[in-house]
Amino acid sequence: MTGSPRLLALLLSLTLLFLLLPAARSDGTDAADLCDARSDGGSASCPVNCFRPDPVCGANGVTYWCGCPEAACAGVRVSKMGPCQVGNGGSGLVSGQAFLLLHIVWLIVLGFAVLCGFL
Structure with a gap:
């Protein structure tokens, strides 16, 4: 079961990524x-x-x-x-705030993994 914390972290990060993808906007209009x-x-x-x-x-x-x-x-x-x-977020695929949120959550998960001795 040594790989399960890493698998859990990977699944959590992929889930967060898929939750943030609807925030992506495609502005196809050329006004x-x-x-x-x-x-x-x-x-x-x-x-x-x-x-x-x-x-x-x-x-x-x-x-x-x-x-x-x-x-x-x-x-x-x-x-x-x-x-x-x-x-x-401008015209980018995902806004910078969404990436900042993703990084904050990832750092919290990583901190708990280190504190609990998983890593």
């Missing part, structure tokens, strides 16, 4: 940049200095507080007017 309709035709000067926040959410899940000019300087398409939602 136009929302800032294209608002642009005045002038090119943005980088870096952008803004005096009031006009947040937009980039396709990478980052909020650009100076609005469309700041997103244009970063070379990012704007997906939503206003700030990004907390936990919006």
